[in-house]
Amino acid sequence: MFSIKDFKNKKILVAGLGKSGISVLNLLHSKGFNVKGCDKNKKILESDEIKKISNQKIKIVIANNFEEEIKTSDLIILSPGIDQREEVYIKAVNQGKNVIGELEAAWSFIDKPVAAITGTNGKSTVTELTADILAHSGKKVFRGGNLGVPLSQGISDKSEFDIFVLEISSFQLDTCVNFSPQVGTILNITPDHLDRYEDFCGYKNSKLNLFKNFNKENTSIINYNESLKLETKGKKSFFNIFDPSFNSAFANKKELKISFNKKVEKISLKNFKLKGRHNLENLSAAALTALESGGSIKGIKKAIETFNPLPHRMEFLGSINNISFINDSKATNPDSVIKAVECLEGEISLILGGKDKGYNYGVMSKILNEKVKNIILIGEASKKINSQINFKRKAVFSITMEDAVKKGFENISEKGTVILSPGCSSFDMFKNYSHRGEAFKNSFLNLKNRENNKNDY
Numbered sequence: 001m002f003s004i005k006d007f008k009n010k011k012i013l014v015a016g017l018g019k020s021g022i023s024v025l026n027l028l029h030s031k032g033f034n035v036k037g038c039d040k041n042k043k044i045l046e047s048d049e050i051k052k053i054s055n056q057k058i059k060i061v062i063a064n065n066f067e068e069e070i071k072t073s074d075l076i077i078l079s080p081g082i083d084q085r086e087e088v089y090i091k092a093v094n095q096g097k098n099v100i101g102e103l104e105a106a107w108s109f110i111d112k113p114v115a116a117i118t119g120t121n122g123k124s125t126v127t128e129l130t131a132d133i134l135a136h137s138g139k140k141v142f143r144g145g146n147l148g149v150p151l152s153q154g155i156s157d158k159s160e161f162d163i164f165v166l167e168i169s170s171f172q173l174d175t176c177v178n179f180s181p182q183v184g185t186i187l188n189i190t191p192d193h194l195d196r197y198e199d200f201c202g203y204k205n206s207k208l209n210l211f212k213n214f215n216k217e218n219t220s221i222i223n224y225n226e227s228l229k230l231e232t233k234g235k236k237s238f239f240n241i242f243d244p245s246f247n248s249a250f251a252n253k254k255e256l257k258i259s260f261n262k263k264v265e266k267i268s269l270k271n272f273k274l275k276g277r278h279n280l281e282n283l284s285a286a287a288l289t290a291l292e293s294g295g296s297i298k299g300i301k302k303a304i305e306t307f308n309p310l311p312h313r314m315e316f317l318g319s320i321n322n323i324s325f326i327n328d329s330k331a332t333n334p335d336s337v338i339k340a341v342e343c344l345e346g347e348i349s350l351i352l353g354g355k356d357k358g359y360n361y362g363v364m365s366k367i368l369n370e371k372v373k374n375i376i377l378i379g380e381a382s383k384k385i386n387s388q389i390n391f392k393r394k395a396v397f398s399i400t401m402e403d404a405v406k407k408g409f410e411n412i413s414e415k416g417t418v419i420l421s422p423g424c425s426s427f428d429m430f431k432n433y434s435h436r437g438e439a440f441k442n443s444f445l446n447l448k449n450r451e452n453n454k455n456d457y
Helices: 019-030 042-046 048-055 067-071 087-094 102-107 123-136 151-156 170-174 200-211 277-292 297-306 334-342 361-371 382-389 401-410 433-455
Strands: 011-015 034-039 060-062 075-078 098-101 114-118 141-145 163-167 183-186 219-223 235-239 248-251 255-260 263-268 315-320 323-327 347-353 374-378 394-397 416-420
Touching (some): 011 067, 019 034, 019 102, 019 151, 042 060, 067 087, 075 087, 087 098, 098 102, 098 170, 102 151, 114 123, 114 200, 114 277, 123 141, 123 163, 123 297, 151 163, 170 200, 183 200, 183 277, 219 277, 248 277, 255 277, 255 297, 263 297, 277 297, 315 433, 323 433, 334 347, 334 361, 347 382, 347 401, 361 382, 374 382, 374 401, 401 416, 401 433, 416 433
Parallel strands (some): 011 034, 011 075, 075 098, 114 163, 114 183, 219 235, 235 248, 347 374, 347 416, 374 394
Antiparallel strands (some): 255 263, 315 323
């Protein structure tokens, strides 16, 4: 049985020094492990975080080839950003080395309950909403993982938490060995990251790793509407259905209905701020996850009243001449674009495109032709998207976000929405989805200032 504590007096290599790599270096060093970091990027030596690590006498190695470092290490902790098809992973496995990720390493030091949330879409919203419900239920909650703060950093901060609520990506699950949270939630599984996995089956199996170590002591929370059969040895609870005979939760526009431990609750959604059918699903998943993790009905009610949409996720920015602007930069796959468009009314100008992740964009064709007036295509995938969606109305190309926002606005004649919901990753034009979202916000503000100045004359 693998345990990182068995490597206390051995050599540990952290490969990839992004946020999670730096966090796990600090954690293991603080606990007396013999650990060093390795990265290919020489520029990281200039970062404040790496300078602090070096000052603590943690060795940092810059190497184009990790082979020598792997040979002299007993355990490899692999960054989630490193593809398992890359040389560093293949060589480590071929040499019989133990390979884990930051999540597995950090989880080994937790003695409190963990609720873990994964899925293709909605992870961040459900993680934050679950954490809010638990906080309003009187719990001291760590929230992080793939979202925001790495788990290693949360443990290193030495705060006393009652529960850890974690967003988990498929890349993190790929390098888990014993990870087994008390509560695990899979929201949905639709095609994503097909540039990283051989096919959809590989991606799906990665998500299912969340349940691989479950037994009757664990709770698996599953989307009742999910067409994929999800196997688990854990106790099952379902969201997207209301059935008093088992633990379940379902939300419509008016209320959230919950059956939990043979008690039924109905909670008004009059003041729930998140829009769209998908966010009602997110709410039912979060409510059930929180209850299974020790939350209360009172906590759910308070969170419903106070929770606001997260940045870059159907984020309403404001209006210009009755035309609304929505930043949905986090929509990085076709399924999330479909969900965004479904909940909009009136004329729609959709800004679509970015770096391709191997999708079939044709799955969006029906809804886009039914509801969207104009499409503004950006990024490397623009021509592929244009050829696959077979759009019957107006489609134009832009090379900058500023121009895309301008064209989106100019091509709506009456009340409607300009929405950035790109359906692709951001790495062709931007650092990440939040950088892309901020570019959209800035373009909106610049456009608003220009329109206001026109009205002053």
